[in-house]
Amino acid sequence: MKVAHVIVGGEVSGGQIVCQSIVEALQARGDGVIVISPTPGAFADRMQAQGIPVFFIPFAKSYHMQNAFSFAALLRREKIDLVHTHAMVTANIPARLGAFWAGVPVISHIHIPNYFSKGPLIRLYQKAFDTITSAFCARLIAVSESVRRALLCQGISQKQITLIYNGICPDKTIPQRTRADVFHEFGLTPSTKLIGTVGRLCPVKGQQEFILAAKRVLSRFPQARFFIVGKDLETGGRYEQYLRELTRAEGIDASCVFTGYRSDVLDLVNAFDFFVLPSYTEGLPITILEAMALKKAVIATRVGGVPEIVVDQETGLCIKPGDISGLEEAMAYLLTHEEKAGEMGRRGHERIQRYFLEEKMLNEVLALYDQIINKTRGLA
Numbered sequence: 075m076k077v078a079h080v081i082v083g084g085e086v087s088g089g090q091i092v093c094q095s096i097v098e099a100l101q102a103r104g105d106g107v108i109v110i111s112p113t114p115g116a117f118a119d120r121m122q123a124q125g126i127p128v129f130f131i132p133f134a135k136s137y138h139m140q141n142a143f144s145f146a147a148l149l150r151r152e153k154i155d156l157v158h159t160h161a162m163v164t165a166n167i168p169a170r171l172g173a174f175w176a177g178v179p180v181i182s183h184i185h186i187p188n189y190f191s192k193g194p195l196i197r198l199y200q201k202a203f204d205t206i207t208s209a210f211c212a213r214l215i216a217v218s219e220s221v222r223r224a225l226l227c228q229g230i231s232q233k234q235i236t237l238i239y240n241g242i243c244p245d246k247t248i249p250q251r252t253r254a255d256v257f258h259e260f261g262l263t264p265s266t267k268l269i270g271t272v273g274r275l276c277p278v279k280g281q282q283e284f285i286l287a288a289k290r291v292l293s294r295f296p297q298a299r300f301f302i303v304g305k306d307l308e309t310g311g312r313y314e315q316y317l318r319e320l321t322r323a324e325g326i327d328a329s330c331v332f333t334g335y336r337s338d339v340l341d342l343v344n345a346f347d348f349f350v351l352p353s354y355t356e357g358l359p360i361t362i363l364e365a366m367a368l369k370k371a372v373i374a375t376r377v378g379g380v381p382e383i384v385v386d387q388e389t390g391l392c393i394k395p396g397d398i399s400g401l402e403e404a405m406a407y408l409l410t411h412e413e414k415a416g417e418m419g420r421r422g423h424e425r426i427q428r429y430f431l432e433e434k435m436l437n438e439v440l441a442l443y444d445q446i447i448n449k450t451r452g453l454a
Contacts, residue, residue, distance in 0.1 A: 099440060272339060277313070280353050304333075
């Protein structure tokens with residue numbers, strides 16, 4: 075079997091991490107694999123360093139049909155047996171069409187609920203064609219029950235949707251450096267309370283709310299410091315500049331650290347007192363799974379599949395999206411109840427071991443591959 079994985083972009087994010095796990099599992103059992111990305115970046119470089127061919131097709135607009143033709147030609151040339159997309163509407167529509175024209179079955183992995191253009195005409199077109207091309211898919215994988223419900227509301231048949239939770243491997247979530255090492259790198263004192271968030275820098279990830287809540291927390295806990303880990307992948311650095319200016323305007327720039335993209339993100343999360351993800355939309359965030367695997371209590375917004383991971387008051391605290399006061403109080407609570415935060419971290423680790431292991435995810439994905447390929451070849 076030879077599988078083509080279509081990713082949303084060449085940088086590192088949750089969908090790419092899931093893609094990498096599947097790619098490595100395919101390699102381990104002797105299957106062929108290629109990756110198609112619209113852009114270069116650290117993840118594309120990582121794949122190439124592992125000997126995986128990476129091709130670039132500029133999936134940027136859902137109506138650029140030349141990309142569908144290019145993709146179909148690539149699938150024929152590379153003798154691909156199955157396409158697996160980890161993308162959004164702008165890539166899913168042409169990729170599904172290209173796979174259909176090439177006669178190759180396709181799986182679409184939906185990592186977050188679909189969102190469409192704000193322009194009413196483009197939105198109407200995108201939603202219609204995403205739903206239509208979903209019918210070309212052998213299966214759609216929803217990463218959470220929340221995502222599954224969103225697909226059903228869009229009009230996609232429940233027979234086409236398979237729920238497969240994201241999973242992580244505990245052996246891959248072992249930090250390479252100690253908390254003291256990280257504190258030394260950033261010049262933090264042992265008494266510092268370190269709170270962090272991880273994700274691409276963009277409005278839906280809630281970094282603005284994180285900063286505004288941080289200012290309030292600092293008035294009560296001046297020893298606290300706040301890490302904002304991630305890269306601006308969408309605006310060429312403009313949103314990061316806005317966030318930096320916001321910390322200066324609020325007078326807390328000395329207490330906030332923008333780390334940019336870090337390959338050692340697990341080391342940083344391991345150094346946090348607890349982890350925060352104040353997003354407005356999510357599927358089933360890998361960052362939360364990693365934080366829980368590292369026994370960190372989690373504060374997160376009650377969106378998407380987050381409540382399926384974070385059990386409020388048990389493995390962390392859930393708040394409403396955009397609720398700055400709620401975020402402030404949640405952070406203040408964990409800062410003043412360290413034993414409770416530690417207990418939440420331990421329970422979160424147990425929950426990962428029970429429900430969100432990479433092995434389970436990979437077994438389910440590979441079984442789905444085999445089922446689809448056997449059906450295509452008339453063996454089922």
